[in-house]
Amino acid sequence: MKIVRLILLILHIGIFLLLVGMLLNAYVPPKVFPWFNLLSLGFPFLITGYILLTVFWIFSWKKRAFVFLFLGLLFFNSTIRWVNYSSGKNEAPDFKIISFNAKTGNFGVENIESFINAQKADVVLLQEYGGKNDYHLEGLKRFSDTAIVAVFSRFKIVEHKELVKGNYDHTNVYATQVDIDIKGKVCRFINIHLQPFRFEKNMVKLDGNNEQDEEKLKNIVKRLIPVFKIHQDEVEIIRKAVKESPYPVILAGDFNSVPNSYEYYHLLDGLQDAFVEAGSGSSTSFHDYKFPIRIDYIFASKTIQPISYKVDRSVQISDHYPVIATFKLNK
Structure with missing residues:
Protein backbone atom coordinates (compact mmCIF):
# COMPACT_ATOMS: atom_id res chain seq x y z
CA MET A 1 0.00 0.00 0.00
CA ARG A 81 -14.29 29.78 -15.83
CA TRP A 82 -15.58 26.29 -16.72
CA VAL A 83 -18.20 25.65 -14.02
CA ASN A 84 -19.77 28.46 -12.04
CA TYR A 85 -22.73 29.06 -9.71
CA SER A 86 -23.34 32.77 -9.42
CA SER A 87 -26.54 34.16 -7.92
CA GLY A 88 -28.92 35.78 -10.36
CA LYS A 89 -29.41 39.54 -10.47
CA ASN A 90 -32.88 41.03 -10.29
CA GLU A 91 -32.05 44.29 -12.05
CA ALA A 92 -33.68 45.10 -15.39
CA PRO A 93 -31.13 44.90 -18.22
CA ASP A 94 -30.59 47.63 -20.81
CA PHE A 95 -29.82 45.28 -23.67
CA LYS A 96 -29.60 41.62 -24.64
CA ILE A 97 -27.05 40.06 -26.96
CA ILE A 98 -26.50 36.71 -28.65
CA SER A 99 -23.10 35.46 -29.76
CA PHE A 100 -23.26 32.39 -31.95
CA ASN A 101 -21.11 30.42 -34.39
CA ALA A 102 -23.68 29.52 -37.04
CA LYS A 103 -21.53 26.92 -38.87
CA THR A 104 -22.38 28.70 -42.16
CA GLY A 105 -26.02 27.71 -41.70
CA ASN A 106 -25.32 24.02 -42.34
CA PHE A 107 -27.95 23.01 -39.77
CA GLY A 108 -30.58 25.14 -41.51
CA VAL A 109 -30.68 28.94 -41.87
CA GLU A 110 -34.39 28.91 -41.08
CA ASN A 111 -33.70 27.18 -37.75
CA ILE A 112 -31.21 29.89 -36.81
CA GLU A 113 -33.62 32.62 -37.85
CA SER A 114 -36.44 31.09 -35.81
CA PHE A 115 -34.27 30.78 -32.71
CA ILE A 116 -32.83 34.30 -32.85
CA ASN A 117 -36.19 35.93 -33.64
CA ALA A 118 -37.73 34.19 -30.61
CA GLN A 119 -35.01 35.59 -28.34
CA LYS A 120 -35.80 39.26 -29.13
CA ALA A 121 -32.13 40.19 -28.77
CA ASP A 122 -30.92 43.74 -29.34
CA VAL A 123 -27.52 42.84 -30.78
CA VAL A 124 -26.56 39.58 -32.51
CA LEU A 125 -22.96 38.66 -33.25
CA LEU A 126 -22.57 35.74 -35.64
CA GLN A 127 -19.41 33.88 -36.54
CA GLU A 128 -19.08 31.58 -39.57
CA TYR A 129 -22.46 32.86 -40.65
CA GLY A 130 -21.79 32.37 -44.37
CA GLY A 131 -21.65 35.43 -46.58
CA LYS A 132 -24.14 34.03 -49.09
CA ASN A 133 -26.82 33.38 -46.46
CA ASP A 134 -29.58 35.95 -46.24
CA TYR A 135 -30.75 35.95 -42.62
CA HIS A 136 -34.11 37.59 -41.95
CA LEU A 137 -33.88 38.72 -38.34
CA GLU A 138 -36.84 40.75 -37.19
CA GLY A 139 -36.03 44.36 -36.30
CA LEU A 140 -32.29 43.82 -36.71
CA LYS A 141 -30.07 45.50 -39.28
CA ARG A 142 -26.93 43.79 -40.57
CA PHE A 143 -23.79 45.83 -40.99
CA SER A 144 -21.32 43.35 -42.48
CA ASP A 145 -21.45 40.91 -45.37
CA THR A 146 -18.17 39.09 -44.73
CA ALA A 147 -18.34 35.30 -44.74
CA ILE A 148 -16.87 34.91 -41.25
CA VAL A 149 -18.35 37.53 -38.89
CA ALA A 150 -21.47 39.69 -38.98
CA VAL A 151 -23.20 42.02 -36.54
CA PHE A 152 -26.95 42.64 -36.41
CA SER A 153 -28.29 45.50 -34.30
CA ARG A 154 -31.67 46.84 -33.22
CA PHE A 155 -29.94 50.09 -32.27
CA LYS A 156 -28.22 52.70 -34.42
CA ILE A 157 -24.77 51.73 -35.72
CA VAL A 158 -22.48 54.75 -35.46
CA GLU A 159 -19.32 53.38 -37.04
CA HIS A 160 -17.69 50.10 -38.01
CA LYS A 161 -14.20 48.90 -38.86
CA GLU A 162 -12.46 45.69 -39.94
CA LEU A 163 -9.78 44.56 -37.49
CA VAL A 164 -8.34 41.15 -38.44
CA LYS A 165 -8.16 39.38 -41.79
CA GLY A 166 -7.49 35.66 -42.11
CA ASN A 167 -3.92 34.49 -42.01
CA TYR A 168 -4.54 31.90 -44.71
CA ASP A 169 -7.18 33.77 -46.68
CA HIS A 170 -6.85 37.55 -46.56
CA THR A 171 -10.24 38.02 -48.24
CA ASN A 172 -12.04 36.91 -45.06
CA VAL A 173 -12.43 39.20 -42.06
CA TYR A 174 -12.04 37.44 -38.71
CA ALA A 175 -12.70 40.40 -36.38
CA THR A 176 -14.71 43.59 -36.65
CA GLN A 177 -15.54 46.44 -34.32
CA VAL A 178 -18.90 48.16 -34.40
CA ASP A 179 -19.85 51.24 -32.38
CA ILE A 180 -23.53 51.13 -31.43
CA ASP A 181 -25.65 53.81 -29.75
CA ILE A 182 -27.63 52.12 -26.97
CA LYS A 183 -30.16 54.44 -25.38
CA GLY A 184 -27.90 57.46 -25.80
CA LYS A 185 -24.67 55.71 -24.79
CA VAL A 186 -22.22 54.39 -27.37
CA CYS A 187 -20.68 50.95 -26.82
CA ARG A 188 -18.05 49.26 -28.94
CA PHE A 189 -18.86 45.68 -29.93
CA ILE A 190 -15.93 43.59 -31.14
CA ASN A 191 -16.99 40.37 -32.85
CA ILE A 192 -14.16 37.89 -33.32
CA HIS A 193 -13.47 34.47 -34.74
CA LEU A 194 -9.84 33.66 -34.05
CA GLN A 195 -8.02 31.55 -36.61
CA PRO A 196 -9.58 28.05 -36.58
CA PHE A 197 -7.58 24.83 -36.22
CA ARG A 198 -9.60 23.15 -38.99
CA PHE A 199 -9.91 19.79 -37.29
CA GLU A 200 -12.21 17.06 -38.52
CA LYS A 201 -13.58 14.39 -36.16
CA ASN A 202 -11.53 11.62 -37.71
CA MET A 203 -8.38 13.66 -37.10
CA VAL A 204 -8.83 13.72 -33.32
CA LYS A 205 -10.59 10.41 -32.70
CA LEU A 206 -8.22 7.78 -31.28
CA ASP A 207 -8.86 4.24 -32.54
CA GLY A 208 -6.92 2.16 -30.02
CA ASN A 209 -4.15 1.44 -32.51
CA ASN A 210 -0.96 2.60 -30.79
CA GLU A 211 0.94 3.56 -33.94
CA GLN A 212 -1.99 5.30 -35.60
CA ASP A 213 -3.01 7.08 -32.38
CA GLU A 214 0.57 8.26 -31.83
CA GLU A 215 0.69 9.64 -35.36
CA LYS A 216 -2.67 11.38 -34.82
CA LEU A 217 -1.42 13.00 -31.62
CA LYS A 218 1.70 14.25 -33.39
CA ASN A 219 -0.43 15.72 -36.19
CA ILE A 220 -2.72 17.40 -33.66
CA VAL A 221 0.23 19.10 -31.98
CA LYS A 222 1.69 20.10 -35.35
CA ARG A 223 -1.59 21.78 -36.21
CA LEU A 224 -2.10 23.42 -32.81
CA ILE A 225 1.28 25.10 -32.34
CA PRO A 226 1.28 27.28 -35.52
CA VAL A 227 -2.30 28.42 -34.85
CA PHE A 228 -1.39 29.37 -31.25
CA LYS A 229 1.25 31.68 -32.72
CA ILE A 230 -1.21 33.17 -35.21
CA HIS A 231 -3.60 33.78 -32.32
CA GLN A 232 -0.89 35.77 -30.54
CA ASP A 233 -0.76 38.22 -33.45
CA GLU A 234 -4.56 38.43 -33.66
CA VAL A 235 -4.86 38.98 -29.90
CA GLU A 236 -2.40 41.87 -30.11
CA ILE A 237 -4.56 43.65 -32.71
CA ILE A 238 -7.76 43.07 -30.75
CA ARG A 239 -6.20 44.14 -27.46
CA LYS A 240 -5.09 47.40 -29.10
CA ALA A 241 -8.66 48.05 -30.27
CA VAL A 242 -9.99 47.44 -26.75
CA LYS A 243 -7.34 49.58 -25.09
CA GLU A 244 -7.79 52.52 -27.46
CA SER A 245 -11.60 52.43 -27.40
CA PRO A 246 -13.17 55.68 -26.19
CA TYR A 247 -16.30 53.68 -25.35
CA PRO A 248 -17.16 50.72 -23.09
CA VAL A 249 -16.46 47.45 -24.88
CA ILE A 250 -18.28 44.17 -25.44
CA LEU A 251 -15.83 41.59 -26.80
CA ALA A 252 -17.51 38.39 -27.96
CA GLY A 253 -17.26 35.53 -30.36
CA ASP A 254 -15.60 32.22 -31.09
CA PHE A 255 -12.10 32.51 -29.61
CA ASN A 256 -11.06 28.99 -30.68
CA SER A 257 -9.34 28.92 -27.30
CA VAL A 258 -10.29 27.46 -23.94
CA PRO A 259 -10.28 29.21 -20.55
CA ASN A 260 -6.84 29.64 -18.95
CA SER A 261 -5.19 29.79 -22.36
CA TYR A 262 -2.89 32.59 -23.47
CA GLU A 263 -5.72 33.95 -25.62
CA TYR A 264 -8.17 33.96 -22.72
CA TYR A 265 -5.88 35.74 -20.27
CA HIS A 266 -4.82 38.45 -22.68
CA LEU A 267 -8.21 39.13 -24.24
CA LEU A 268 -9.73 39.33 -20.76
CA ASP A 269 -7.18 41.91 -19.61
CA GLY A 270 -9.12 44.96 -18.38
CA LEU A 271 -12.47 43.27 -19.08
CA GLN A 272 -14.73 40.85 -17.19
CA ASP A 273 -15.99 37.43 -18.19
CA ALA A 274 -19.79 37.63 -18.21
CA PHE A 275 -20.05 33.92 -17.40
CA VAL A 276 -17.93 34.29 -14.27
CA GLU A 277 -19.95 37.32 -13.18
CA ALA A 278 -23.48 36.14 -13.98
CA GLY A 279 -23.46 32.56 -15.29
CA SER A 280 -24.37 29.26 -13.63
CA GLY A 281 -23.62 25.66 -14.49
CA SER A 282 -21.27 24.60 -17.25
CA SER A 283 -19.87 27.07 -19.77
CA THR A 284 -19.15 24.37 -22.39
CA SER A 285 -20.28 25.77 -25.74
CA PHE A 286 -18.87 23.42 -28.41
CA HIS A 287 -20.59 20.04 -28.55
CA ASP A 288 -19.25 18.33 -31.65
CA TYR A 289 -16.70 16.30 -29.67
CA LYS A 290 -17.34 14.21 -26.55
CA PHE A 291 -15.10 16.51 -24.56
CA PRO A 292 -15.90 19.62 -22.48
CA ILE A 293 -14.87 22.58 -24.63
CA ARG A 294 -15.60 26.24 -23.99
CA ILE A 295 -14.47 28.43 -26.88
CA ASP A 296 -17.36 30.95 -27.10
CA TYR A 297 -17.25 33.99 -24.81
CA ILE A 298 -18.74 37.35 -23.98
CA PHE A 299 -16.43 39.79 -22.18
CA ALA A 300 -17.40 43.30 -21.12
CA SER A 301 -15.85 46.47 -19.76
CA LYS A 302 -16.20 46.87 -16.02
CA THR A 303 -18.56 49.80 -16.56
CA ILE A 304 -21.07 47.37 -18.12
CA GLN A 305 -22.78 45.12 -15.58
CA PRO A 306 -23.58 41.53 -16.64
CA ILE A 307 -27.08 40.64 -15.47
CA SER A 308 -27.45 37.13 -16.91
CA TYR A 309 -25.46 34.65 -18.97
CA LYS A 310 -26.69 31.43 -20.56
CA VAL A 311 -25.34 28.77 -22.87
CA ASP A 312 -28.53 27.55 -24.52
CA ARG A 313 -28.28 23.77 -24.82
CA SER A 314 -31.95 23.36 -25.72
CA VAL A 315 -31.16 23.74 -29.43
CA GLN A 316 -28.65 22.13 -31.78
CA ILE A 317 -28.65 24.45 -34.77
CA SER A 318 -24.87 24.37 -35.13
CA ASP A 319 -21.90 22.52 -33.67
CA HIS A 320 -21.83 25.40 -31.14
CA TYR A 321 -24.48 26.32 -28.62
CA PRO A 322 -25.74 29.94 -28.70
CA VAL A 323 -24.48 32.17 -25.89
CA ILE A 324 -27.00 34.70 -24.56
CA ALA A 325 -26.30 37.51 -22.10
CA THR A 326 -27.99 40.63 -20.77
CA PHE A 327 -26.28 43.76 -19.50
CA LYS A 328 -26.98 46.98 -17.68
CA LEU A 329 -25.14 50.19 -18.57
CA ASN A 330 -23.72 52.20 -15.70
CA LYS A 331 -25.01 55.72 -16.02
Whole structure:
Protein backbone atom coordinates (compact mmCIF):
# COMPACT_ATOMS: atom_id res chain seq x y z
CA MET A 1 0.00 0.00 0.00
CA LYS A 2 2.91 2.34 0.71
CA ILE A 3 4.14 1.91 -2.86
CA VAL A 4 0.68 2.73 -4.22
CA ARG A 5 0.50 5.85 -2.08
CA LEU A 6 3.97 6.91 -3.20
CA ILE A 7 2.96 6.53 -6.85
CA LEU A 8 -0.23 8.53 -6.22
CA LEU A 9 1.75 11.23 -4.42
CA ILE A 10 4.16 11.56 -7.34
CA LEU A 11 1.18 11.66 -9.72
CA HIS A 12 -0.52 14.35 -7.62
CA ILE A 13 2.61 16.50 -7.55
CA GLY A 14 2.97 16.03 -11.31
CA ILE A 15 -0.61 17.18 -11.93
CA PHE A 16 -0.04 20.18 -9.67
CA LEU A 17 3.05 21.20 -11.66
CA LEU A 18 1.16 20.84 -14.95
CA LEU A 19 -1.64 23.07 -13.61
CA VAL A 20 0.93 25.65 -12.51
CA GLY A 21 2.42 25.52 -16.00
CA MET A 22 -1.04 26.27 -17.38
CA LEU A 23 -1.23 29.41 -15.20
CA LEU A 24 1.95 30.66 -16.88
CA ASN A 25 -0.11 31.34 -20.01
CA ALA A 26 -0.84 34.70 -18.39
CA TYR A 27 2.84 35.59 -18.83
CA VAL A 28 4.45 33.42 -21.51
CA PRO A 29 3.31 33.94 -25.15
CA PRO A 30 3.05 31.00 -27.59
CA LYS A 31 5.88 32.32 -29.75
CA VAL A 32 8.18 31.94 -26.74
CA PHE A 33 6.89 28.62 -25.36
CA PRO A 34 3.64 27.25 -26.84
CA TRP A 35 3.51 24.11 -24.68
CA PHE A 36 1.88 25.92 -21.75
CA ASN A 37 -1.06 26.66 -24.06
CA LEU A 38 -1.42 22.93 -24.75
CA LEU A 39 -1.91 22.35 -21.02
CA SER A 40 -4.99 24.58 -20.98
CA LEU A 41 -6.74 22.11 -23.31
CA GLY A 42 -6.43 19.38 -20.69
CA PHE A 43 -7.57 21.46 -17.72
CA PRO A 44 -10.89 19.61 -17.11
CA PHE A 45 -9.03 16.31 -16.80
CA LEU A 46 -6.14 17.74 -14.80
CA ILE A 47 -8.33 19.48 -12.23
CA THR A 48 -10.61 16.43 -11.94
CA GLY A 49 -7.59 14.25 -11.22
CA TYR A 50 -6.27 16.79 -8.73
CA ILE A 51 -9.58 16.90 -6.84
CA LEU A 52 -10.00 13.11 -6.78
CA LEU A 53 -6.49 12.61 -5.41
CA THR A 54 -7.08 15.29 -2.78
CA VAL A 55 -10.26 13.51 -1.70
CA PHE A 56 -8.27 10.27 -1.52
CA TRP A 57 -5.76 11.85 0.89
CA ILE A 58 -8.60 13.23 3.01
CA PHE A 59 -10.19 9.80 3.42
CA SER A 60 -6.75 8.30 4.04
CA TRP A 61 -6.30 10.72 6.96
CA LYS A 62 -3.07 12.07 5.55
CA LYS A 63 -1.78 15.51 6.54
CA ARG A 64 -0.73 16.11 2.95
CA ALA A 65 -4.45 16.50 2.17
CA PHE A 66 -4.38 19.95 3.81
CA VAL A 67 -1.36 20.92 1.75
CA PHE A 68 -3.06 19.96 -1.50
CA LEU A 69 -6.29 21.64 -0.39
CA PHE A 70 -4.42 24.87 0.25
CA LEU A 71 -2.47 24.66 -3.03
CA GLY A 72 -5.71 23.90 -4.87
CA LEU A 73 -6.92 27.44 -4.12
CA LEU A 74 -4.51 28.56 -6.85
CA PHE A 75 -6.89 27.00 -9.37
CA PHE A 76 -10.21 28.30 -8.03
CA ASN A 77 -10.54 31.09 -10.62
CA SER A 78 -9.44 28.68 -13.34
CA THR A 79 -12.24 26.31 -12.36
CA ILE A 80 -15.11 28.81 -12.25
CA ARG A 81 -14.29 29.78 -15.83
CA TRP A 82 -15.58 26.29 -16.72
CA VAL A 83 -18.20 25.65 -14.02
CA ASN A 84 -19.77 28.46 -12.04
CA TYR A 85 -22.73 29.06 -9.71
CA SER A 86 -23.34 32.77 -9.42
CA SER A 87 -26.54 34.16 -7.92
CA GLY A 88 -28.92 35.78 -10.36
CA LYS A 89 -29.41 39.54 -10.47
CA ASN A 90 -32.88 41.03 -10.29
CA GLU A 91 -32.05 44.29 -12.05
CA ALA A 92 -33.68 45.10 -15.39
CA PRO A 93 -31.13 44.90 -18.22
CA ASP A 94 -30.59 47.63 -20.81
CA PHE A 95 -29.82 45.28 -23.67
CA LYS A 96 -29.60 41.62 -24.64
CA ILE A 97 -27.05 40.06 -26.96
CA ILE A 98 -26.50 36.71 -28.65
CA SER A 99 -23.10 35.46 -29.76
CA PHE A 100 -23.26 32.39 -31.95
CA ASN A 101 -21.11 30.42 -34.39
CA ALA A 102 -23.68 29.52 -37.04
CA LYS A 103 -21.53 26.92 -38.87
CA THR A 104 -22.38 28.70 -42.16
CA GLY A 105 -26.02 27.71 -41.70
CA ASN A 106 -25.32 24.02 -42.34
CA PHE A 107 -27.95 23.01 -39.77
CA GLY A 108 -30.58 25.14 -41.51
CA VAL A 109 -30.68 28.94 -41.87
CA GLU A 110 -34.39 28.91 -41.08
CA ASN A 111 -33.70 27.18 -37.75
CA ILE A 112 -31.21 29.89 -36.81
CA GLU A 113 -33.62 32.62 -37.85
CA SER A 114 -36.44 31.09 -35.81
CA PHE A 115 -34.27 30.78 -32.71
CA ILE A 116 -32.83 34.30 -32.85
CA ASN A 117 -36.19 35.93 -33.64
CA ALA A 118 -37.73 34.19 -30.61
CA GLN A 119 -35.01 35.59 -28.34
CA LYS A 120 -35.80 39.26 -29.13
CA ALA A 121 -32.13 40.19 -28.77
CA ASP A 122 -30.92 43.74 -29.34
CA VAL A 123 -27.52 42.84 -30.78
CA VAL A 124 -26.56 39.58 -32.51
CA LEU A 125 -22.96 38.66 -33.25
CA LEU A 126 -22.57 35.74 -35.64
CA GLN A 127 -19.41 33.88 -36.54
CA GLU A 128 -19.08 31.58 -39.57
CA TYR A 129 -22.46 32.86 -40.65
CA GLY A 130 -21.79 32.37 -44.37
CA GLY A 131 -21.65 35.43 -46.58
CA LYS A 132 -24.14 34.03 -49.09
CA ASN A 133 -26.82 33.38 -46.46
CA ASP A 134 -29.58 35.95 -46.24
CA TYR A 135 -30.75 35.95 -42.62
CA HIS A 136 -34.11 37.59 -41.95
CA LEU A 137 -33.88 38.72 -38.34
CA GLU A 138 -36.84 40.75 -37.19
CA GLY A 139 -36.03 44.36 -36.30
CA LEU A 140 -32.29 43.82 -36.71
CA LYS A 141 -30.07 45.50 -39.28
CA ARG A 142 -26.93 43.79 -40.57
CA PHE A 143 -23.79 45.83 -40.99
CA SER A 144 -21.32 43.35 -42.48
CA ASP A 145 -21.45 40.91 -45.37
CA THR A 146 -18.17 39.09 -44.73
CA ALA A 147 -18.34 35.30 -44.74
CA ILE A 148 -16.87 34.91 -41.25
CA VAL A 149 -18.35 37.53 -38.89
CA ALA A 150 -21.47 39.69 -38.98
CA VAL A 151 -23.20 42.02 -36.54
CA PHE A 152 -26.95 42.64 -36.41
CA SER A 153 -28.29 45.50 -34.30
CA ARG A 154 -31.67 46.84 -33.22
CA PHE A 155 -29.94 50.09 -32.27
CA LYS A 156 -28.22 52.70 -34.42
CA ILE A 157 -24.77 51.73 -35.72
CA VAL A 158 -22.48 54.75 -35.46
CA GLU A 159 -19.32 53.38 -37.04
CA HIS A 160 -17.69 50.10 -38.01
CA LYS A 161 -14.20 48.90 -38.86
CA GLU A 162 -12.46 45.69 -39.94
CA LEU A 163 -9.78 44.56 -37.49
CA VAL A 164 -8.34 41.15 -38.44
CA LYS A 165 -8.16 39.38 -41.79
CA GLY A 166 -7.49 35.66 -42.11
CA ASN A 167 -3.92 34.49 -42.01
CA TYR A 168 -4.54 31.90 -44.71
CA ASP A 169 -7.18 33.77 -46.68
CA HIS A 170 -6.85 37.55 -46.56
CA THR A 171 -10.24 38.02 -48.24
CA ASN A 172 -12.04 36.91 -45.06
CA VAL A 173 -12.43 39.20 -42.06
CA TYR A 174 -12.04 37.44 -38.71
CA ALA A 175 -12.70 40.40 -36.38
CA THR A 176 -14.71 43.59 -36.65
CA GLN A 177 -15.54 46.44 -34.32
CA VAL A 178 -18.90 48.16 -34.40
CA ASP A 179 -19.85 51.24 -32.38
CA ILE A 180 -23.53 51.13 -31.43
CA ASP A 181 -25.65 53.81 -29.75
CA ILE A 182 -27.63 52.12 -26.97
CA LYS A 183 -30.16 54.44 -25.38
CA GLY A 184 -27.90 57.46 -25.80
CA LYS A 185 -24.67 55.71 -24.79
CA VAL A 186 -22.22 54.39 -27.37
CA CYS A 187 -20.68 50.95 -26.82
CA ARG A 188 -18.05 49.26 -28.94
CA PHE A 189 -18.86 45.68 -29.93
CA ILE A 190 -15.93 43.59 -31.14
CA ASN A 191 -16.99 40.37 -32.85
CA ILE A 192 -14.16 37.89 -33.32
CA HIS A 193 -13.47 34.47 -34.74
CA LEU A 194 -9.84 33.66 -34.05
CA GLN A 195 -8.02 31.55 -36.61
CA PRO A 196 -9.58 28.05 -36.58
CA PHE A 197 -7.58 24.83 -36.22
CA ARG A 198 -9.60 23.15 -38.99
CA PHE A 199 -9.91 19.79 -37.29
CA GLU A 200 -12.21 17.06 -38.52
CA LYS A 201 -13.58 14.39 -36.16
CA ASN A 202 -11.53 11.62 -37.71
CA MET A 203 -8.38 13.66 -37.10
CA VAL A 204 -8.83 13.72 -33.32
CA LYS A 205 -10.59 10.41 -32.70
CA LEU A 206 -8.22 7.78 -31.28
CA ASP A 207 -8.86 4.24 -32.54
CA GLY A 208 -6.92 2.16 -30.02
CA ASN A 209 -4.15 1.44 -32.51
CA ASN A 210 -0.96 2.60 -30.79
CA GLU A 211 0.94 3.56 -33.94
CA GLN A 212 -1.99 5.30 -35.60
CA ASP A 213 -3.01 7.08 -32.38
CA GLU A 214 0.57 8.26 -31.83
CA GLU A 215 0.69 9.64 -35.36
CA LYS A 216 -2.67 11.38 -34.82
CA LEU A 217 -1.42 13.00 -31.62
CA LYS A 218 1.70 14.25 -33.39
CA ASN A 219 -0.43 15.72 -36.19
CA ILE A 220 -2.72 17.40 -33.66
CA VAL A 221 0.23 19.10 -31.98
CA LYS A 222 1.69 20.10 -35.35
CA ARG A 223 -1.59 21.78 -36.21
CA LEU A 224 -2.10 23.42 -32.81
CA ILE A 225 1.28 25.10 -32.34
CA PRO A 226 1.28 27.28 -35.52
CA VAL A 227 -2.30 28.42 -34.85
CA PHE A 228 -1.39 29.37 -31.25
CA LYS A 229 1.25 31.68 -32.72
CA ILE A 230 -1.21 33.17 -35.21
CA HIS A 231 -3.60 33.78 -32.32
CA GLN A 232 -0.89 35.77 -30.54
CA ASP A 233 -0.76 38.22 -33.45
CA GLU A 234 -4.56 38.43 -33.66
CA VAL A 235 -4.86 38.98 -29.90
CA GLU A 236 -2.40 41.87 -30.11
CA ILE A 237 -4.56 43.65 -32.71
CA ILE A 238 -7.76 43.07 -30.75
CA ARG A 239 -6.20 44.14 -27.46
CA LYS A 240 -5.09 47.40 -29.10
CA ALA A 241 -8.66 48.05 -30.27
CA VAL A 242 -9.99 47.44 -26.75
CA LYS A 243 -7.34 49.58 -25.09
CA GLU A 244 -7.79 52.52 -27.46
CA SER A 245 -11.60 52.43 -27.40
CA PRO A 246 -13.17 55.68 -26.19
CA TYR A 247 -16.30 53.68 -25.35
CA PRO A 248 -17.16 50.72 -23.09
CA VAL A 249 -16.46 47.45 -24.88
CA ILE A 250 -18.28 44.17 -25.44
CA LEU A 251 -15.83 41.59 -26.80
CA ALA A 252 -17.51 38.39 -27.96
CA GLY A 253 -17.26 35.53 -30.36
CA ASP A 254 -15.60 32.22 -31.09
CA PHE A 255 -12.10 32.51 -29.61
CA ASN A 256 -11.06 28.99 -30.68
CA SER A 257 -9.34 28.92 -27.30
CA VAL A 258 -10.29 27.46 -23.94
CA PRO A 259 -10.28 29.21 -20.55
CA ASN A 260 -6.84 29.64 -18.95
CA SER A 261 -5.19 29.79 -22.36
CA TYR A 262 -2.89 32.59 -23.47
CA GLU A 263 -5.72 33.95 -25.62
CA TYR A 264 -8.17 33.96 -22.72
CA TYR A 265 -5.88 35.74 -20.27
CA HIS A 266 -4.82 38.45 -22.68
CA LEU A 267 -8.21 39.13 -24.24
CA LEU A 268 -9.73 39.33 -20.76
CA ASP A 269 -7.18 41.91 -19.61
CA GLY A 270 -9.12 44.96 -18.38
CA LEU A 271 -12.47 43.27 -19.08
CA GLN A 272 -14.73 40.85 -17.19
CA ASP A 273 -15.99 37.43 -18.19
CA ALA A 274 -19.79 37.63 -18.21
CA PHE A 275 -20.05 33.92 -17.40
CA VAL A 276 -17.93 34.29 -14.27
CA GLU A 277 -19.95 37.32 -13.18
CA ALA A 278 -23.48 36.14 -13.98
CA GLY A 279 -23.46 32.56 -15.29
CA SER A 280 -24.37 29.26 -13.63
CA GLY A 281 -23.62 25.66 -14.49
CA SER A 282 -21.27 24.60 -17.25
CA SER A 283 -19.87 27.07 -19.77
CA THR A 284 -19.15 24.37 -22.39
CA SER A 285 -20.28 25.77 -25.74
CA PHE A 286 -18.87 23.42 -28.41
CA HIS A 287 -20.59 20.04 -28.55
CA ASP A 288 -19.25 18.33 -31.65
CA TYR A 289 -16.70 16.30 -29.67
CA LYS A 290 -17.34 14.21 -26.55
CA PHE A 291 -15.10 16.51 -24.56
CA PRO A 292 -15.90 19.62 -22.48
CA ILE A 293 -14.87 22.58 -24.63
CA ARG A 294 -15.60 26.24 -23.99
CA ILE A 295 -14.47 28.43 -26.88
CA ASP A 296 -17.36 30.95 -27.10
CA TYR A 297 -17.25 33.99 -24.81
CA ILE A 298 -18.74 37.35 -23.98
CA PHE A 299 -16.43 39.79 -22.18
CA ALA A 300 -17.40 43.30 -21.12
CA SER A 301 -15.85 46.47 -19.76
CA LYS A 302 -16.20 46.87 -16.02
CA THR A 303 -18.56 49.80 -16.56
CA ILE A 304 -21.07 47.37 -18.12
CA GLN A 305 -22.78 45.12 -15.58
CA PRO A 306 -23.58 41.53 -16.64
CA ILE A 307 -27.08 40.64 -15.47
CA SER A 308 -27.45 37.13 -16.91
CA TYR A 309 -25.46 34.65 -18.97
CA LYS A 310 -26.69 31.43 -20.56
CA VAL A 311 -25.34 28.77 -22.87
CA ASP A 312 -28.53 27.55 -24.52
CA ARG A 313 -28.28 23.77 -24.82
CA SER A 314 -31.95 23.36 -25.72
CA VAL A 315 -31.16 23.74 -29.43
CA GLN A 316 -28.65 22.13 -31.78
CA ILE A 317 -28.65 24.45 -34.77
CA SER A 318 -24.87 24.37 -35.13
CA ASP A 319 -21.90 22.52 -33.67
CA HIS A 320 -21.83 25.40 -31.14
CA TYR A 321 -24.48 26.32 -28.62
CA PRO A 322 -25.74 29.94 -28.70
CA VAL A 323 -24.48 32.17 -25.89
CA ILE A 324 -27.00 34.70 -24.56
CA ALA A 325 -26.30 37.51 -22.10
CA THR A 326 -27.99 40.63 -20.77
CA PHE A 327 -26.28 43.76 -19.50
CA LYS A 328 -26.98 46.98 -17.68
CA LEU A 329 -25.14 50.19 -18.57
CA ASN A 330 -23.72 52.20 -15.70
CA LYS A 331 -25.01 55.72 -16.02
